[in-house]
Amino acid sequence: MSELPWVGGCRCGQVRFRVTAGPLVTMACHCTGCQRMTASAFSLSALFAAEAFEVTAGEPVIGGLHGEDVRHFFCPHCMSWMFTRPSAIPQFVNVRSTLFDDGVDGLEPYAETFTSEKLAWVTTPAVESYPAFPPAEAWGGLMAGYAGRG
Ligand SMILES: [Zn+2]
Numbered sequence: 606m607s608e609l610p611w612v613g614g615c616r617c618g619q620v621r622f623r624v625t626a627g628p629l630v631t632m633a634c635h636c637t638g639c640q641r642m643t644a645s646a647f648s649l650s651a652l653f654a655a656e657a658f659e660v661t662a663g664e665p666v667i668g669g670l671h672g673e674d675v676r677h678f679f680c681p682h683c684m685s686w687m688f689t690r691p692s693a694i695p696q697f698v699n700v701r702s703t704l705f706d707d708g709v710d711g712l713e714p715y716a717e718t719f720t721s722e723k724l725a726w727v728t729t730p731a732v733e734s735y736p737a738f739p740p741a742e743a744w745g746g747l748m749a750g751y752a753g754r755g
């Protein structure tokens with residue numbers, strides 16, 4: 606990956622963002638919700654400290670689930686799914702890995718979630734797997750493992 610900060614944006618470019626610190630962990634989510642929202646087998650994301658993430662242009666709107674548990678943010682024009690603020694871990698923001706200008710190379714998933722809903726033919730290079738969303742106590746170990754990966 607290139608030097609920080611990293612920048613990225615939605616498909617149309619109206620919403621732009623920047624991260625000033627590297628990801629804490631990278632993930633693939635196999636849940637049926639992600640399958641529906643991505644029209645793909647799984648979603649790719651990189652988790653950042655909330656204070657390292659900043660929207661620099663445009664005004665993202667809530668899409669996807671509109672509940673209290675998780676807020677999915679989209680570009681209001683091209684409707685790209687951009688990032689998620691999970692209420693279970695409010696100090697973090699989960700950014701869609703494919704939105705970075707420099708591409709997704711280097712952001713291959715370290716962990717995968719919701720393998721209970723995974724399509725049978727899908728495999729990823731993830732070294733940690735969870736049948737659902739990782740429990741709160743799992744995140745410290747996940748981030749330590751990601752930071753110490755070879
Ligand atoms: Zn857009």
Ligand SMILES: [Zn+2]
Pocket residue numbers: 634635636637638639640648719
């Ligand atoms: Zn998911």
